[in-house]
Amino acid sequence: AQKITQTQPGMFVQEKEAVTLDCTYDTSDQSYGLFWYKQPSSGEMIFLIYQGSYDEQNATEGRYSLNFQKARKSANLVISASQLGDSAMYFCAMISKETSGSRLTFGEGTQLTVNP
């Protein structure tokens, strides 16, 4: 069954440093997509970055990059040069053909705190 695991309930990082948020996934499908969303304390869900299972290069979007290791089934989010505004909950999610429709399956989330 499709599953996302985020093993870090909370992470702390100093402003301007890089931080890696871990995500492992499980699916029996060969075709799948991996997503990261940010949820600030205000509650909205903000899309950050996407990686397709057939993409050969790691995805990057500004200060966000995705360290995709297919054999290990991991899709870690790297945030470079952390800012105070990066403090939020971060969710890893997946879509695969294993489940009907195009539902996102989410992990439990990681609460990131950026310290000044």
Place this chain on the structure above:
Amino acid sequence: DSGVTQTPKHLITATGQRVTLRCSPRSGDLSVYWYQQSLDQGLQFLIQYYNGEERAKGNILERFSAQQFPDLHSELNLSSLELGDSALYFCASSVEPGRVYNEQFFGPGTRLTVL
């Protein structure tokens, strides 16, 4: 601003009551999804509609129902409410379901409190 609107933003009601949450997708998006976020269950998929028809169902309770109207807006109806239904309910929309690259844009959510 994602372009997805949800009303109301907050809803406080009593056990046993019925409420309706409304969602308008982004212009051009045909697919609407409903998710529930609670402290004990995390973020869970409830149901998906595509162009007025139900496309997929998750762990949605029988007391909950949804529909998508011809103008593509969607409503989630929650009835016989229980304390455990208190949660943040998100609506999301996307252009093209059925592909694994299917960025979903989330609305701001409706926070439901059942007293």
